[in-house]
Amino acid sequence: MSGILAFDIGGTKIASGVVQLPSDDSGRPKITLQDEIPTRPSEGGDKVRERLICFAASQLESARLDGLEIEGIGIAAAGVPDSATGEIISATDILPGWRGQQLYAAFAEITDLPVYMVGDVIAHGIGEAHYGAGRGSRKLLSIGVGTGIGGAIIIDGDPYLGAHGVAGHAGHMTSPLGQGFLCSCGSAEGHIEPVASGQGLANLYNRRTGRQLVSSGAQVAQLAQEGDKLATSTLSDSAEALGACIGGMANLIDPDGIVISGSVTKAGPVWWNALQKGFSHSALPLLSRILLVDGNLGGQAPLIGAAVAAHRHIAHQ
Numbered sequence: 001m002s003g004i005l006a007f008d009i010g011g012t013k014i015a016s017g018v019v020q021l022p023s024d025d026s027g028r029p030k031i032t033l034q035d036e037i038p039t040r041p042s043e044g045g046d047k048v049r050e051r052l053i054c055f056a057a058s059q060l061e062s063a064r065l066d067g068l069e070i071e072g073i074g075i076a077a078a079g080v081p082d083s084a085t086g087e088i089i090s091a092t093d094i095l096p097g098w099r100g101q102q103l104y105a106a107f108a109e110i111t112d113l114p115v116y117m118v119g120d121v122i123a124h125g126i127g128e129a130h131y132g133a134g135r136g137s138r139k140l141l142s143i144g145v146g147t148g149i150g151g152a153i154i155i156d157g158d159p160y161l162g163a164h165g166v167a168g169h170a171g172h173m174t175s176p177l178g179q180g181f182l183c184s185c186g187s188a189e190g191h192i193e194p195v196a197s198g199q200g201l202a203n204l205y206n207r208r209t210g211r212q213l214v215s216s217g218a219q220v221a222q223l224a225q226e227g228d229k230l231a232t233s234t235l236s237d238s239a240e241a242l243g244a245c246i247g248g249m250a251n252l253i254d255p256d257g258i259v260i261s262g263s264v265t266k267a268g269p270v271w272w273n274a275l276q277k278g279f280s281h282s283a284l285p286l287l288s289r290i291l292l293v294d295g296n297l298g299g300q301a302p303l304i305g306a307a308v309a310a311h312r313h314i315a316h317q
C-alpha cells in the first residue's frame with residue numbers, strides 16, 4: 001500500500017507523517033512515521049526551508065527502511081502558496097523571509113517524486129471535507145478560529161482558491177464589532193479577526209476593561225466559567241459577530257455544510273450558542289438551519305488534507 005509523505009508547516013513546528021488514504025470513502029486515513037521539528041521562524045525563511053528539506057530527506061529514508069512506498073509529497077504551508085509553481089507568494093510577519101521561498105525547486109534537490117502544496121487552512125478544510133466532520137458535504141465552508149481566523153471553500157472535494165489564491169480568508173470579513181481594532185492584514189476598519197480570534201477575544205476583553213488583564217482567548221473563557229460577567233458577554237458578543245460573518249459568507253457561496261475548527265472552539269457552550277445565533281440571524285432562511293459543527297480531525301487535518309490534495313493532483317496528471 002502506498003502513501004503520501006505529508007508536511008504541515010506552521011509558525012511553531014513542522015509536522016510530518018506518511019498518510020495512507022483508505023480505498024473507500026467510509027474508511028479513515030492511517031498516519032505513520034509521525035514526527036515534527038521546530039520551525040524556528042526567527043532564523044529566517046532560508047533556514048526554515050533548509051531545515052524542512054533535511055527533515056524531508058530523513059523522513060524519505062525512514063519510509064524506505066520501513067518498506068513504505070511513497071507516491072508523492074503533499075505540503076500544507078503557512079502563508080499563501082502558489083500550487084502551480086511551488087512559490088510562497090504571501091506570508092505574514094509570523095514567518096519572516098518565508099515569502100518568495102521556492103519549495104518545489106528545493107524538494108527537487110532531494111527527490112524525483114511529485115510534490116504538491118496548498119495553504120495550511122485550505123489543507124485543513126480538505127481534510128475535514130473528505131474524512132472529518134464535513135464528510136458528505138459537496139459544498140463545504142471550513143472555518144478555523146485559533147491564533148488568527150482562516151477559512152476554506154471546498155467544492156466537490158477540491159478547494160476554490162479564487163483569482164489570487166486568497167479565497168476563504170474569513171478573518172477579513174467586516175463587522176461593526178471590529179471597528180478600531182488593528183487586524184493582522186493592516187486594516188483597522190472593522191475586520192472580524194482582531195475581535196474574534198483567540199487573541200481577538202483577549203483584545204476585546206482588555207478594551208472593555210480598559211486594562212491589559214488577559215493575553216489569550218483561553219483566559220477569557222476561563223474567567224467566563226468562573227462567573228465573570230464581562231468575560232461572558234465578551235465571548236458571546238465576539239462569537240455572535242463571527243457567526244454573522246459566517247452567515248454572510250454562507251449567503252454568498254450556499255454551502256451544504258459548515259465546519260468550525262481551532263482552539264477557540266473549546267471556549268464552551270456560551271461561545272457556540274452565540275455563534276449559531278449570529279449565523280442564524282444573518283443567513284438567508286434557506287440556509288439558517290445549517291448547524292455549525294465542530295471539526296473532528298484536530299491537528300491531523302492539515303496533514304490528511306495535504307495528502308488528499310497531492311493524491312488528487314497526481315491522479316489528474
Ligand SMILES: [Zn+2]
Pocket residue numbers: 171172183184185186187191193
Ligand atoms: Zn484583516
